[in-house]
Amino acid sequence: MLHQFQNHLSTHFPFLKGKKLLLAVSGGLDSMVLLHLFQQLDFEIMVLHCNFQLRGLESFGDQQFVQEYTSQHTIPFVFTQFDTEAFAKDYKLSTQVTARELRYSWFYEQLEIQKADYILTAHHADDNLETFLINLSRGTGLDGLTGIPAQNDSIIRPLLTFSRQEIEEYASQNKLTWREDSSNTSDKYLRNKIRHHLIPILKELNPNFMSSFEKTQSYLQESKELVDDAAVMVYQQVAKEEGNEIYFDLNQLLKLPNYYSYLYQWLSEFGFTAWNDIYDLVSSQSGKQVLAPEFRLIKDRDCLIVSPLKIELNQDEYPIESITTKVNFPLNISFSTVNTIEPTSNSTIFVDHERLEFPLVLRHWKEGDVFQPFGMGGKSKKVSKLFKDGKLSVVEKEATWLLCSANQVVWVVGMRQDERYKINSETKKILKIAIEL
CATH class of the missing domain: 3.50.40.10 (Phenylalanyl-trna Synthetase, Chain B, domain 3)
Incomplete structure (x- = not known):
């Protein structure tokens, strides 16, 4: 696997060479394999660890494990602790969403503090499959079916092409130790239910399922690129940008047999989610509008106008x-x-x-x-x-x-x-x- 990993980095992430990399390490199997792989290669690395304090002493055991490992191998180490449950309660978010927000917020903060270039996480092919099935079960478009991106801004996921089985075999061959997260054995979360019950059946039905899934995702990604290209070309015919506003010509828009699909492509990046209201807006009277957190879409005669949500404030101090x-x-x-x-x-x-x-x-x-x-x-x-x-x-x-x-x-x-x-x-x-x- 080490040789395959090295070739994968050279082919898909050649820009990582000579850069300072922050590795997100929980202490679990996947992240310890990621860390060990990079230890065998010539990269400048630092380890980041988040203690979410969700599993009592077990969480602190994970922190101590990673800290002792990095100390033993003279690897720079930075950790943080979150009161995740208090944050989730305060902001009325789920524990999983809260942990993700806290984690990535801290990652980007460390990127600046440590003057590093990229953050690497240990997501692998089975994680990608689980995400695909979760999105499929909830209803999604192409974005949800194309899975976890290998790169998202400064976040790199170099293990995405490797399966959990390959990772386990590498750990066994190299006699690696890691921490088991007790919450992974529970079916409390949808992801665990899919991991424990659905995916084993799919792999039993088709021993080459992971390979087939990888091909399917590749085809879906190609389809998404075609859709994106089409959306850009039609946008140039229908939309006009003036300052901070975008004007969509309804006369041109309504000539399209599936105009609502184009509206989705163009408007989702602005944070709009009330799609039925947006589709109804096309035939509504002037002055009707739909709001997103930071933008508004308003019907104005023969146009739909996207503009920043301007709040008229008295700026006196x-x-x-x-x-x-x-x-x-x-x-x-x-x-x-x-x-x-x-x-x-x-x-x-x-x-x-x-x-x-x-x-x-x-x-x-x-x-x-x-x-x-x-x-x-x-x-x-x-x-x-x-x-x-x-x-x-x-x-x-x-x-x-x-x-x-x-x-x-x-x-x-x-x-x-x-x-x-x-x-x-x-x-x-x-x-x-x-x-x-």
């Missing part, structure tokens, strides 16, 4: 000179020094006074605003993503204010405090900030 100031406009906010912390709420926060730089500023949020949500261990998040997670309407977004110190968000008022200003054991002066209703 209101300075707050000192804590003796009681703000009465645009919000009623009080500031007071206290000795103890009371139970917090959306309308009250407690901050370390010495971390603040006056004058504070009260202003509306802007696109691009970023803060570090309290309780998330210093992880950055766009304010717009906070709104999206909270399912705020356009009107609610327009009514939201930020309290800032030296251009840093202290409080998304009425929603979330920033981690950087929290009270800790070294705090000497506690400032209570509250909205007075």
Whole structure:
């Protein structure tokens, strides 16, 4: 397998040579094989490990295992720990989605911190098959059937052409050790059900199933490329771009026998999902619109117009000179020094006074605003993503204010405090900030 792997890298990822690579290593079979393969080759590597704290001591055992292995083999190692369940509960996301978001957010952060070039994960052919079947069971288009991409921006998946069986054989031949994830034995998750029950049947029916599946995916990818090319050619006939807006000529669009398929190809990248509403928009009266998180599609006579979701905001800023100031406009906010912390709420926060730089500023949020949500261990998040997670309407977004110190968000008022200003054991002066209703 090592020779095949080396040839695979030379053929499909020659640009990795001479680059600094970050390997995502959980301690499981797949990632330990990936790490071992790269140890045999001439690459500059560093290991990343995420501890999601979802399996108690077992999670910390994984972390210790990877840490000891990298120390023994003198491989640079960086790890992080997430309170995944708290994050999932806070943002009303599934545990799996939460773990994925936290993982990749941290990966990209490390890419910059470590001044590295690419992140490599250990996804393999069986993972790809599982993803295909999951998407198929839920209903999907070509995008969902073409599987996991071998490269997605800075993320590289060099094991995608290798099966789980090949990986297991390599591990056995090289006497590798790894950690077993106990959650993989449970049928609680759909992926595990497919892995344990459906895929063995498919392989029993056709011993060459993995090879056949690889061919099928190759054909689907070729079909997708044809569809993409057709969408580009028709787009040039139907669409006109003016500034930040795109105008679709309905007279030209309606000449197409399957115009809805083209609309899907063109609009999905903008985050639109209400497809039935979009198809109905074609025959609706002028002024009707469909919203995506950051864009709107509006019917205007003989056109459909895509434009950024413009929120008309009052950009005035209101300075707050000192804590003796009681703000009465645009919000009623009080500031007071206290000795103890009371139970917090959306309308009250407690901050370390010495971390603040006056004058504070009260202003509306802007696109691009970023803060570090309290309780998330210093992880950055766009304010717009906070709104999206909270399912705020356009009107609610327009009514939201930020309290800032030296251009840093202290409080998304009425929603979330920033981690950087929290009270800790070294705090000497506690400032209570509250909205007075």
